[in-house]
Amino acid sequence: MDKSMQVIAVYLLSHIGLIFFMYPTDIIESLSVGHWCAILLGFACHVAVIAIYTKGLSYFKSQSIIDIFAGAGKALAWILLLPVSLYFLMMLILTVRAYAEIVTIIFLDSTPLWAVMALFLAVAGLISFMGVEAMFRTGLLAAILFFPLLLFVLSVSFQNADWHYLYPIMDKRSASFSFVLERPYLLSFFAFAGGFLFLGFIPPYVPYKRRAVLWTTPVLLPFFFVSVYVPLLTFGRNTAVQFQFPFIMAVDTADISWLMFDRVTMFFMITVICFALLFISLVMWKTTLMIRRVLPFVRPDLASLLLAAVVFVICLQIPNWKMVERLFWWNTYLRLYVVAVIPLTTLVLGIRRRRKGAAGI
Template sequence: MSNKALLTMFVIVHLSLYFYIYPVKMIESTSKGHWEPIVIGFLLELCCVWVYVKGLAAFPGKDLVDICKEVSGTWVARLLLIPLIVYLFLDSNFTHSYEMESISILLLPNTPTYFILLLYIIPLYVAWKGYDAISRGGMVVFICVFPLVLFSLISAMSNFDFNNIYPIIDTRLSFFKKPTFYSAFFVHAGFLFLGLVKMKRRLPFRQITSMLGILLIFAMSSVYVPMLIFGQESIIYFRYPNVLTSDTIDSEWIVFDWLPTFFVIAMIAISMVAAAVSFWMMSTLIEKLFLKKKRGIAVLIVGILSYIFSCYLDNIDKLGKYITLNTILCFYCILGIPLAIILMGLRVRRKPA
């Protein structure tokens, strides 16, 4: 697999997380200097990715499960990676619940949620076909819909009120005291899929750094574009600030009659690819840890449980019950798993030949 395809998937997985829950979390975590928590999150992810990639480089052609089984045995591998399965399950269902609600509100207002959730069949099928199929589909989706997302963000600049950017700095860094700041770190777990790709050669870290730099711009845009239009006082009450942002664009000179519809469709297309990656990761972990070469059963288990849990989350407010657990698991995954992998790599390198 080429580095370009891998880096494209890296961008897609991250991009799918920026325009729904993330801006709401960032806006709730502080009333000024929003760039500070965003940059801190990206610096932490940069460090975690460096540790992760360096650890994986000691095991070319092997994934997380193979590495953990080889170094520590099956039972230790299960103890290390079961929290990752639970996190992927919770996080994917949380994220896609917001997306499905946006479909219900904007596109299919009279359609029951349990019918809309049947859209899960698409990413589940792609996940069953494997990562190569996801990667090929992801490239096509990226080429088709990325320009529309970029166009929506750029078009909104005409409505900016730059007075809304002040105050620029939060000298007290008060966001460190807000739980919403920590719960927003789910957007920085997108790199974890690299551990299941079975890279035969090390991914150049400078390329990852470049991609994270580009993603930082989009993360900033997801927060500052709606804030520069509506202001801090208003935007804090919005559930979908970026969708409302696209609705403010003067559409008289635009081909599309209602830009928010196309923005939501574009984000759903990207999210379908990200969902396929999540389903593929969960089914791969379940298959290799508990089921021997029974991929179809693993995909079926993931699909049924995700559908049932998503039907239970018919009200977005129910997500609050699981935020703390999801945040704890998130930090375990983005900090603990890379650290465990690099320690295993150092252990293998120190073994006498």
């Protein structure tokens, strides 16, 4: 049965979970004027990568990317997938650690970091352990429950917008794309590149329509824009660049006199964190899938438990936020590899397979 709805929900949620904290910081830092160029460029890459990736996958009928690469040769599979699993591991560590840090910075200042990380890993592990189908249904349920809240806060966040900050539209720097190879911009790619790989892992379990996913990608674009432009319009670039989490600061300035709650930011952040938790559990599931491929004797529950424990221990070893940022930067190389190589290889393998099939007939 077609489960495109669930796939779309998880696709949206996992990206939204990644967008709102670090992405605006990087984009605002990388440019002083014309941020839309940067957003659109990144987004275009995102859509292109997804299109290539799913096109490649569509040549194989409901086969996961592991099977596809394994089918092309064991050595090739090892070479291609080892960086991917490393990337997943890094991603897990970074997301858990960074989000725990954000939580303690922003609203649980007396809660120790390890407790928040333990909560994240326990919940993510539990969800990933319940299986991929349950995870996708959870995604849909979470979307239904949390989305109204999210949209409400997003619409409220425009309260203090000064639209004059839209100007000037662009300058030489943004028009020439000279920012592209600079560090903050490359860092911003994690919001685009983090979530799409799951599309290759799920076909045997959760079938979906390629077209449906491609058509939903534009839904994500407003979220990218809002995350960057709300702080810009509220504070202006000069002020926004001072903040660690500009979007959160911008939402914090909104004042709603009729609500019984004072800080709607809190609800916003927590919904986003819940989405991120889903993302973490998805990555955990993917990683355990790969682990079990290499070590088939490990029981699935043991695998996810072990993975969570390893991630927890490594997270505890990261002393401060500077280190998190440095790890983010190191991870960028892996990320670029994942964005560039995996989809293209999939496409090439797919085309080769079709040729072979045609020749066979």
